[in-house]
Amino acid sequence: MLKALVIDPGKCTGCKQCEMACSYENEGEFNVAKSRIRVFDFHEQGKMVPYTCTQCAEAWCQQACPVNAITTDPLSLVKVVHENLCVGCKVCTIACPFGTINYNASTGKVTKCDLCQGNPACSDACPTGAITFQDIEQTGFDKMKVWAAQAAAGSPDAPGAKAPVAKH
Amino acid sequence: MHYVILGAGPAGVTAAETIRQKDRNGRITLIGGEPEPPYSRMAIPYLLHGDIEERGTYLRQKPDHYDSLCIEYRHGRAGGIDSRRKELYLSGSDPVAYDKLLIATGASPVIPKMSGSNLDGVVNCWTLADARAILKRADKGAPVVLVGAGFIGSIVLEALYQRGCDLTVVEIAPRMVARMMDDTAGGMLARWCREKGVKVHTGTKVNAIRQTGSNGGATLAVDLSNGQAIPAQLVVLAAGVKSNTGFLVGSGVKVNWGIQVNPFLETSAPDVFAAGDCCEAVDISTGKPDMLAIQPVAVEHGRLAGLNMAGTKTPHRGSLNMNVLDTMGLISSSFGLWQGKPEGQTAKLIDEDNFKYLKLNFEGDRLIGAQSVGLTDHVGMLRGLIQTGFRLGGWKDKLIASPERLREAYIAVAQGAPIGGPTGPHVNTPIAKAAA
Numbered sequence A: 001m002l003k004a005l006v007i008d009p010g011k012c013t014g015c016k017q018c019e020m021a022c023s024y025e026n027e028g029e030f031n032v033a034k035s036r037i038r039v040f041d042f043h044e045q046g047k048m049v050p051y052t053c054t055q056c057a058e059a060w061c062q063q064a065c066p067v068n069a070i071t072t073d074p075l076s077l078v079k080v081v082h083e084n085l086c087v088g089c090k091v092c093t094i095a096c097p098f099g100t101i102n103y104n105a106s107t108g109k110v111t112k113c114d115l116c117q118g119n120p121a122c123s124d125a126c127p128t129g130a131i132t133f134q135d136i137e138q139t140g141f142d143k144m145k146v147w148a149a150q151a152a153a154g155s156p157d158a159p160g161a162k163a164p165v166a167k168h
Numbered sequence B: 001m002h003y004v005i006l007g008a009g010p011a012g013v014t015a016a017e018t019i020r021q022k023d024r025n026g027r028i029t030l031i032g033g034e035p036e037p038p039y040s041r042m043a044i045p046y047l048l049h050g051d052i053e054e055r056g057t058y059l060r061q062k063p064d065h066y067d068s069l070c071i072e073y074r075h076g077r078a079g080g081i082d083s084r085r086k087e088l089y090l091s092g093s094d095p096v097a098y099d100k101l102l103i104a105t106g107a108s109p110v111i112p113k114m115s116g117s118n119l120d121g122v123v124n125c126w127t128l129a130d131a132r133a134i135l136k137r138a139d140k141g142a143p144v145v146l147v148g149a150g151f152i153g154s155i156v157l158e159a160l161y162q163r164g165c166d167l168t169v170v171e172i173a174p175r176m177v178a179r180m181m182d183d184t185a186g187g188m189l190a191r192w193c194r195e196k197g198v199k200v201h202t203g204t205k206v207n208a209i210r211q212t213g214s215n216g217g218a219t220l221a222v223d224l225s226n227g228q229a230i231p232a233q234l235v236v237l238a239a240g241v242k243s244n245t246g247f248l249v250g251s252g253v254k255v256n257w258g259i260q261v262n263p264f265l266e267t268s269a270p271d272v273f274a275a276g277d278c279c280e281a282v283d284i285s286t287g288k289p290d291m292l293a294i295q296p297v298a299v300e301h302g303r304l305a306g307l308n309m310a311g312t313k314t315p316h317r318g319s320l321n322m323n324v325l326d327t328m329g330l331i332s333s334s335f336g337l338w339q340g341k342p343e344g345q346t347a348k349l350i351d352e353d354n355f356k357y358l359k360l361n362f363e364g365d366r367l368i369g370a371q372s373v374g375l376t377d378h379v380g381m382l383r384g385l386i387q388t389g390f391r392l393g394g395w396k397d398k399l400i401a402s403p404e405r406l407r408e409a410y411i412a413v414a415q416g417a418p419i420g421g422p423t424g425p426h427v428n429t430p431i432a433k434a435a436a
C-alpha cells in the first residue's frame, strides 16, 4: 500500500519539531535550516503551514536531471537523489515549481524529502497530528481534480485563506 | 513502424524512451553523432572540475539501458534527408529509411570571426572531445583565456577556476551573463569574480589570437580591443551557439534560427519532427517561437515529440526559459521575462555588500519573470509562480514592499499542487494565453 505525508496545517502549532527531527535524521545535526520540511509562519493570520516535497508522479526535478541522479523507488514511488551521481548542477532546483529540492552547499549536492526511506521522522515527531504518514486512498486523477478545483476557485483577494498544501 | 531519432543528447534519448513507453513493437533507431554513449553536455564542467569521470556524464548509467528497451543505438553523421522518399543519409553508410524521423541534433558553438581561432590550444567547450583537449592544457596555475561570459561561458569559467587556472575572461557585451541577467546582477558577478582573482574584461573584443613560441608555458597571446595582449596556454571559446541544421538545406524542412515546428513539434516536412537545441518552439513567456537552448527544455521537447510520434497527440504549451549558475560559490538564477515589461511593476531587493539580489517582475498581479543572486532556498518557487500564472492578489504589494517574503507568498497563493499526467507535470498557462 502506498503511503504519503498528509499535512493538515490547521493542527500545526509551529513548534518546528518536524524540522528538528528531519535535520537530525538526514543531516545528523539539529539545524532547521537544513530541514527538508519547512514550517511557514503566516503571522498576520496566525497560521502555520508545514511544507515539503509532494513526490510528484512525474517529477520535474527528475526530468530535468542531466545525469539521471534522481530515480523513482519502485516500491514507494518516492523520488530519491543519488548523491554519488548528482553533480550539483542545480538545474532541478529551478525546475521544481514547488521549490522542494534544494542545494546543500556543504555537500555540493541537492537534497529533497525521501520520506526517510519509508519512516518519516517529521510525522513521528509531530505532536499534534498535523503531519501524518498515511495510506494514499486517492488516485492521481482524484488529486488532479482537487487541484484543478482549487486553482479555479482561487480568490485573488484572499489567497492563502484555504488550508492544505501537501494534502494527497 | 520505424522511428529514427537523429541526435542522442537529452532530447533524442528522452524521445526514444517515450516512444518505447507508448509503442512496444515499433523499431527505434537512435543515432548519435559522437563516438561515446549518449551523454549530457551540461555535465562536462563537472568532468573538468574532476568531480566525475567521463561515464559520470552519461545520460543513462546502465550499459545495457538502450538494449533493454530495444532501442538500437548507433553512430552516424547526417549529410541530408529526403523527406519525400523518407530517407536519411549518413556519411559512409547506406541510406536509413524511416517512417517517422526526429531531428534532435542540438547546437554547436559559434566560432567568433578573428585570426588564430584555429590554432593549437584554442578549443570550444562543447563535446567530450573538447573536454579532453581542455584537460590536457588547463593545468593548475596555467594562464587561460576564456572568450565569452554568457551563461555557458560562465559555467565554464567556474570549471576552469576550480582547476586552479590563472583565468582571464573576455566578454564583448557590457556585462557578464548579458542575456540572463541585468546590470545589477551582472555587475555583482563580475565584482565577485574579480575578488576571487579572475580577471574580467567586459565590453571588450578579442581581435586576434597569436602563436608566440613553443617552449613550455604560454604559447599563445590574445590581443584585446583595449590594447592588452594576454598570454595563454589555453584559449577556450564560448561565444554563443547556433542550431545544427546545415544538413537540411533543400530537404523541405523549414529552418529559421532553428528548425520551425508547430505545437506538435512537427516540422514543415511530413513525419519529420524536431526537438531540443536545434529547433525553435514556443517560449511560454512570449507565446512566440524561440531557441531556448537549455537542458530542461530539450527534455520537455523530447518527451512531447516522442508522444506525438507514437500517436499520442499532445500539444506543446511552451517552455519557460530559466538558468541557474554557480560562480565560485555565488549562485544566481533567472526565469522567464527576467527583464520585465516596461509597463509592469517590479519588486527589488539589492544588497551589494552581501552579494544578494532579488528582482521580481509583474504583469498585473502575476509574476512573469525573476532574477536572483545569492538565493537558493526554495528557488524553484519562482518557476512555480511564473509558470502557473497564479494571481498574487494582495501579495503583490507585500512583495513590492518586501521581496524576501517570496516563499510565504508562494505558499499562500499556490495551495495545491500541479499533479503529473501523461505529458509531464501539468500547469495553467495563462501567460501564454495572455500573450497570444
Ligand SMILES: Cc1cc2nc3c(=O)[nH]c(=O)nc-3n(C[C@H](O)[C@H](O)[C@H](O)COP(=O)(O)OP(=O)(O)OC[C@H]3O[C@@H](n4cnc5c(N)ncnc54)[C@H](O)[C@@H]3O)c2cc1C
Pocket (backbone or CB within 6 Å): A089, A091, B006, B007, B008, B009, B010, B011, B012, B031, B032, B033, B034, B040, B041, B042, B043, B044, B045, B076, B077, B078, B079, B104, B105, B106, B107, B125, B126, B127, B152, B155, B156, B244, B247, B275, B276, B277, B278, B293, B294, B295, B296, B298, B324
Ligand atoms: C559546457 C556546457 C554547459 C551547459 N550547462 C547547462 C546548464 O547548466 N543548464 C542547462 O539547462 N543547459 C546547459 N547546457 C546546455 C545543454 O547541454 C543543452 O541545452 C542540451 O544538451 C541540448 O540537448 P539536445 O538533445 O537538444 O542537443 P545536444 O545535447 O547537443 O545533442 C545533440 C546530438 O546530436 C548529435 N548530432 C549533431 N549533429 C549531428 C549530425 N549532423 N548527424 C548526427 N548526429 C548529430 C550530437 O552528436 C548529439 O548526440 C550546457 C551546455 C554546455 C556545452
